[in-house]
Amino acid sequence: MTNLKTLSDHLGLSQATVSRALNGYTTVKPATRLRVEEAAKRLNYRPNSSAQRLATGKAGAFGVIVTAGENMLIDPHFTEFLAGLTRTLAESDIDILMTAATLENQSATYQRFANSGKVDGFIVSAPKNMDPRIETLLDMDFPFVVHGQCERSDSYSFYDIDNRGAFEKATDYLLQLGHRRIAILNGTPDAMFAIQRNAGYLAAFEAHGVPVPEDLMVQDLMTEEVGYDRLKPLLELPDPPTAVLCSSMILALGGQRAIREKGLKIGEDISIVSHDDGLSSMKTENFSVPLTVTRSPIRTAGTELASMLRSIVDGSATTPIQRVVPVDLIVRQSTAPAP
Numbered sequence: 001m002t003n004l005k006t007l008s009d010h011l012g013l014s015q016a017t018v019s020r021a022l023n024g025y026t027t028v029k030p031a032t033r034l035r036v037e038e039a040a041k042r043l044n045y046r047p048n049s050s051a052q053r054l055a056t057g058k059a060g061a062f063g064v065i066v067t068a069g070e071n072m073l074i075d076p077h078f079t080e081f082l083a084g085l086t087r088t089l090a091e092s093d094i095d096i097l098m099t100a101a102t103l104e105n106q107s108a109t110y111q112r113f114a115n116s117g118k119v120d121g122f123i124v125s126a127p128k129n130m131d132p133r134i135e136t137l138l139d140m141d142f143p144f145v146v147h148g149q150c151e152r153s154d155s156y157s158f159y160d161i162d163n164r165g166a167f168e169k170a171t172d173y174l175l176q177l178g179h180r181r182i183a184i185l186n187g188t189p190d191a192m193f194a195i196q197r198n199a200g201y202l203a204a205f206e207a208h209g210v211p212v213p214e215d216l217m218v219q220d221l222m223t224e225e226v227g228y229d230r231l232k233p234l235l236e237l238p239d240p241p242t243a244v245l246c247s248s249m250i251l252a253l254g255g256q257r258a259i260r261e262k263g264l265k266i267g268e269d270i271s272i273v274s275h276d277d278g279l280s281s282m283k284t285e286n287f288s289v290p291l292t293v294t295r296s297p298i299r300t301a302g303t304e305l306a307s308m309l310r311s312i313v314d315g316s317a318t319t320p321i322q323r324v325v326p327v328d329l330i331v332r333q334s335t336a337p338a339p
Helices: 004-011 015-022 030-042 049-056 076-090 103-116 132-140 163-176 192-208 224-235 249-261 298-313
Strands: 061-067 095-101 121-125 144-147 157-161 182-186 217-219 243-246 271-276 292-295 322-325 328-330
Touching: 004 015, 004 030, 015 030, 061 076, 061 103, 061 298, 076 095, 076 121, 076 298, 095 103, 103 121, 103 132, 121 132, 121 298, 132 144, 144 298, 157 163, 157 298, 163 182, 163 192, 163 243, 163 271, 163 292, 163 328, 182 192, 182 224, 192 217, 217 224, 224 249, 243 249, 249 271
Parallel strands: 061 095, 061 121, 121 144, 144 157, 157 322, 182 217, 182 243, 243 271, 271 292
Antiparallel strands: 292 328
């Protein structure tokens, strides 16, 4: 079995140098660090995690705090995000420490976890417009990254998709097909991604010089039942929507059920566009009528945020890392010219 001494002897380096190289110390030359890492991999050497944490002063874990009462582990979006996060961190032997806190106690929970030394940084999900969690972490000067961004976004690291651009592009496409009564089923009014998507929707109407159908704008929880319950009465209006834009595939599932009950054909009588997070358990191309989508895999967000926070904690990133990635519009059979 390869131990630190065996690896050091093999490389002709001191044990201290090998240990510093494996722990990412910047005092070790990059060429030496690469040589040590390659030898460790080749000889199947894995450092003792307890010794490594003592040497670096790091907990070797990142924290994720979810809202109590929200059963996130059965939310396919969160589990897909978590899959990307944990797989990337496992490559560096970094654990995820997850707990729940009420909305009122979230800031205190972040402070408690940071002060306990149990985690080296946090991943913050689903930011609100003015999010107290972000304000708390900025005040604490504690490492964190955000999946998304809020109004104040100049001083912290985040990974986001171009929500506004995606929904402006999708709405523009529907308007070009002649649709004017375009419903939007969006997330809750305080969710930053929903604010951005609404802005894109409104911008497309403004660019075309078309009045916004404000009676068709819905903001609510993104569940299948909400998709069904909120679209059904819109389809009963004297001037119903000829197209529907959904913020998630889950909403689209419920919306499709309401459309079928009304006796309408998707892609003929009514068009539907959904945002597609690339869920492995739900393929929009396999829906009964393949969906036109704005697509950006949420698993990629988990992977990118894990790498970002790792860079912040190990000191290789000295300024905020901020990424906003474009979103593809994929046209399929669920959209057609306005009837």
